[in-house]
Amino acid sequence: MPAARHKPLLLLLALLVLGGCSFVDKTNTIEEISPVVLLYLDEGNDGSVKLSTIIPPLKKEKKSVITTSSNTLIEGRYLRNLKYYRETKGGQIRMIFFSEAMANRGLTSLLDTLLRDPEISSRVFLSVVRGDMIGYLNRQMQSGQEEIDLYLYKMFAHYEKQGQLTTSNVHEFLARVYNPYADPVLPYYAVANNELRYSGTALFRGDKMVGTVSLPDDVFFQMLHEKRGVQKTVPLPAADVVLGSIKTERQIRFTDSFRNVHIDVMLKGRVEEVPAGQKTDSPRELQEFERTLERRTQEKLEKVIGRTQSLCVDPFGLGMHTVGWKGRPFTREQWNQRWPDMDVTIHVSLKLEHTGMLDSHADRR
Numbered sequence: 001m002p003a004a005r006h007k008p009l010l011l012l013l014a015l016l017v018l019g020g021c022s023f024v025d026k027t028n029t030i031e032e033i034s035p036v037v038l039l040y041l042d043e044g045n046d047g048s049v050k051l052s053t054i055i056p057p058l059k060k061e062k063k064s065v066i067t068t069s070s071n072t073l074i075e076g077r078y079l080r081n082l083k084y085y086r087e088t089k090g091g092q093i094r095m096i097f098f099s100e101a102m103a104n105r106g107l108t109s110l111l112d113t114l115l116r117d118p119e120i121s122s123r124v125f126l127s128v129v130r131g132d133m134i135g136y137l138n139r140q141m142q143s144g145q146e147e148i149d150l151y152l153y154k155m156f157a158h159y160e161k162q163g164q165l166t167t168s169n170v171h172e173f174l175a176r177v178y179n180p181y182a183d184p185v186l187p188y189y190a191v192a193n194n195e196l197r198y199s200g201t202a203l204f205r206g207d208k209m210v211g212t213v214s215l216p217d218d219v220f221f222q223m224l225h226e227k228r229g230v231q232k233t234v235p236l237p238a239a240d241v242v243l244g245s246i247k248t249e250r251q252i253r254f255t256d257s258f259r260n261v262h263i264d265v266m267l268k269g270r271v272e273e274v275p276a277g278q279k280t281d282s283p284r285e286l287q288e289f290e291r292t293l294e295r296r297t298q299e300k301l302e303k304v305i306g307r308t309q310s311l312c313v314d315p316f317g318l319g320m321h322t323v324g325w326k327g328r329p330f331t332r333e334q335w336n337q338r339w340p341d342m343d344v345t346i347h348v349s350l351k352l353e354h355t356g357m358l359d360s361h362a363d364r365r
Contacts, residue, residue, distance in 0.1 A: 037054065037092050037093065037094050037095070037149040037153065038053060038093075038095055038096075038097070038149040038152065039053050039093060039095075039096045039097070040052040040053070040096075040097045040099075040133050040134065040137075041097070041098050041099065041102050041110065042098075042099040042102060042133075043101035043105060044069045048069050048070060049069070049071070049072070049102075049110075050067055050068070051067065051068050051069075051073060051076035051077070051080065052065055052067040052068075052134055052137075053065070053066055053080070054066075054137060054141075062146065063141050063146050063148075064141075065134055065138055066080055068080045068083065072113070073110060073113045073114065074113065093114075093120050093121075094149075095124060095125040095127070095152060095153055096114075096124055096125070096126050096170075097128075097129045097133055097189075098126070098128050098129070098186075099128075099129065099130075100129075103128045103186070103202060103204075103208070103209035104208060104209050106206075107173070108177060108206075111170055111173065111174060114170065115170065115174075121170075122169065122170045122171035122174075123169050123170070124170050125153070125156040125167065125168070126168050126173055127168075127186055127187045127188070127189055128186050128187070128188050128202040128209060129188075129189045129190070129196070130189070130190045130199070131190050131191030131192065133191060135191070139194055140194075152196070159187075159198075163226070163229055163230065164219075164222065164229070164230070164231055164232060165187065165218070166185055166186070166200075166201040166221075166222070166225075167187060168184065168185060176204075176317075177204075177206060179320075180319070180331070180332035180335070181314065181322070181323065181330075181332070181335055182314060182315070182316075182317035183203070183204055183205055183206070183313040183314050184204045185201050185202060185203060185204060185225070186201070186202045187201065188200045188201055188202040188212050188213075198215070200212050200213045200214045200217070200218045200221075201218055201315075203308065203311055203313050204313065204315075205311070205313050210311050210313060211307070211311045211313075213304060213307060216237075217303060217304055217307070219231055219234055219235075220297070220300040220304050221304050222248075223248045223250065223265055223301065224263065224265070224304060225315060226250070227250055228248065228249050228250075229247075229248045230245070230246065230247055231243075231248060232245060232246075233272070234246050234267075234269075236293060236296045236297065238296050238299070239275065239292055239293060239296045240273075240275035241274065241275060241293060241296075242272040243269055243270070243271060243272060244269060244271070244272035245269045245270060246269035247267070248265065248266070248267055249265070250263065250264070250265055251263070252264075252318060252321045253321075254321065254322060258329055258330075258338075259343065260342070260343045260344075261342055261343070261344050261345070262345045262346075262347070263301075263305075263344065263346045263347070264349070265297075265346065265347070265348050265349070266349045266351075267348065267349065267351070268351045268353065269352070269353070270352060271352060286352075290351075290352055293350055293352075294348045294349065294350045297348045297350065298346050298347070298348045301348065302344075305344050305346065309339065309340045309341075309342070309344075310340070312336060312339070312340045314335070314336075314339050318339070319335040
């Protein structure tokens, strides 16, 4: 009977299911895998790569930092697996920290190796860190912050959504590395007093870090870097003023056969803190106050532009605005040569609204 001929096959399938399919590879079972969330890459004494990661807990295990030193990332991963009784997998990598030494050395080859791993996403956050990152992670875990890797990932995700600080991922970084008219940037962090603090923006020429924008100037860097944005706090120490909830908009235009570039920055917001003795009793005094704030802001923006020109980097992608439907007036090499010496004119327009000064003046009228 036909049904009888199928019984041996059905019996074999049943045995395979009940027996757990013994000749199927079991190396990727949950008990044998340790997913990696955070990587820290530093330069070794002999030019090698020091790769560190936090081994996540399973059941009641405590977290620990494992570090390997090798000539390549693949070899480092192999050595890491020899130090741990579970196989580490990169499918859960969410962020990569680079030391300043590694950032100065260049990141393209490292990121290319990571992208060749199909488990790793191009949305992985990237950043540069100064200081003892390994010591910071160990101290955090010893003090009870065992979920420090997940905490840092949530911090990066928050900053990306907020849009007020520099954030970048593998895809964005490499897209700018290969863009002929724009240089990449990464967030710049520093370990100090057992804290990991945002300290500004790391500037890159190609894939190599060449300098930074310091934290006091970073808010003005963001005004130039993003076409539109919102800054919750804009300190102007020279005027003893703090602006708040500032909406920013940037416009770029070239004149005189691309010899000059004009950047218009429009700001709209309110004054959070006014210096003592500031007179705002009349419309003229209010107007003079706004013009003073515009000049102070313009000085800050010019300082940031001067910093990028001195380093021969274009993190704002100004060169992209030279490309039109008629063609490209500059090659990458020509733009890199012209940008450091280009005349840049910045015009700031500030509109204050919903301030106590304006309201009180309106009431008196």
